[in-house]
Amino acid sequence: MERRKKQLVKRIGIFDSGAGGLTVLKELKASISGVKYYYLGDTARLPYGTKSSETIIRYTKQNAAFLIGKKIDVLIVACNTASAYAIPELRKFAADIPVTGVIHPGAKRAAKMTENGKIGIIGTRATISSGKYQKELKELDPDFRVFTNPAPLLVPLVEEGMVTGEVTEKLISMYLEPLLRKRIDTLILGCTHYPLLKQTIHEMYPGIMLVDSAEPIRDILLAGYEFPSGNGKTEIYVTDYPEGFGLLSHRFLEGNFDKIEHIDLQKLWKASNGTKIKKTK
Amino acid sequence: MERRKKQLVKRIGIFDSGAGGLTVLKELKASISGVKYYYLGDTARLPYGTKSSETIIRYTKQNAAFLIGKKIDVLIVACNTASAYAIPELRKFAADIPVTGVIHPGAKRAAKMTENGKIGIIGTRATISSGKYQKELKELDPDFRVFTNPAPLLVPLVEEGMVTGEVTEKLISMYLEPLLRKRIDTLILGCTHYPLLKQTIHEMYPGIMLVDSAEPIRDILLAGYEFPSGNGKTEIYVTDYPEGFGLLSHRFLEGNFDKIEHIDLQKLWKASNGTKIKKTK
Structure with a gap:
């Protein structure tokens, strides 16, 4: 049997609404080190x-246009909300560049992990009400029982660095108790900020299996593509000025990047007439 | 002594980053009913x-341009963060239209209320680090002792409608205890979302005098201008689609408005080449 040669991926583009997607970047860098990474955090509009x-799709296209201008080979949408609403539009927009969101890989991983078929999902209000995780899980197994709860306050909590402590535990239990009463054994952390709460959640509820999307995305990439060896660089771009982001990116990524730069996405988008964004300075 | 005739104000424009400024609109509508109000909530970028x-000033100018296009006579910046950073730029931009922010009126009111001269301020990180409240208070009386604490999580808490309850009280005490240890007798609620927590804060700390900016702004308007009698209309504009905002505006304003409409500020701004925004459809 002849094995089809895998595509060589030299540049990976990742975007998120802010710093949350750095949890995905970190996981990828640990396993796929020879690639050049371009990370865009749309901090001015998070x-x-x-x-x-409508607003999410519009912002998302502008983010994609910027990264496509960097000649990326694969585009990763690290934002759950953007993944829930914009993947079909992005695939059309990105044309021949493969687009991977976080929802499909996360759902697949949860489906594999659950033993009792009862899966919980927490995410932003927009992600939960999109119904995308629920739909993916039901397609994998119509017998799954899926329970959801939007957990919007966990995002600012993580942005504030409050990943442990009394208030954090109170909020986590407020959001998780209704799901635990349904006897879920697996919980999808449906927002890229939540993996920073993994340790706290695990200590509070050691019996629950936690799913974040970083690992399954890494596995998809490793299974589908070839990568150069060596040590690639990492460039980080933000749409708001990076002072605050610097702090956050250290919290998420432990300062492991080569460049951080501010861009005016609106101006670049305008100049490019809504196609690929060519120049980044 | 001849009294100078006061200017007649028929239209008032108010903007905020989101729904928080509706607390100001509500207070004004209660006392000044004959005016036509235009409220803009920049919900797509909050x-x-x-x-x-830099980002705050850019967004703020676009908001002002839209309201000036409505032929307003006075512009009120209901957002503390925008008031802290953008008032001088806005005054230049708005030319002959008077611009009132929330910081100067709030500081003046606190200065009048305090008995022991120890004043606390809570606000967003940007408002507190601007130092504007602190500066205004020191100018009013250099002997004032001013203590501040950014309270960023109170904004999403109010947006979520969590204005009472255990988590809310825990967060409030987390932010206020350091100020109370300094023996403040007056607390400036330096963010337009916080007045919705007034009742809870008052019940927790009945000895502390609470200052929000809505009342002093009303007093400034009543002292400085004439208004038509009767019942004026209220139009609300948002930069993101109003489903979620509808809920919030009911929470803040009890549904008391004539129209709510979505606008694409970026497109209008572009079409107007950065001057006044003429057309709003």
């Missing part, structure tokens, strides 16, 4: 999770 | 309190 689908 | 000053 959070996406409380905005309408 | 929150401002975590963004850089």
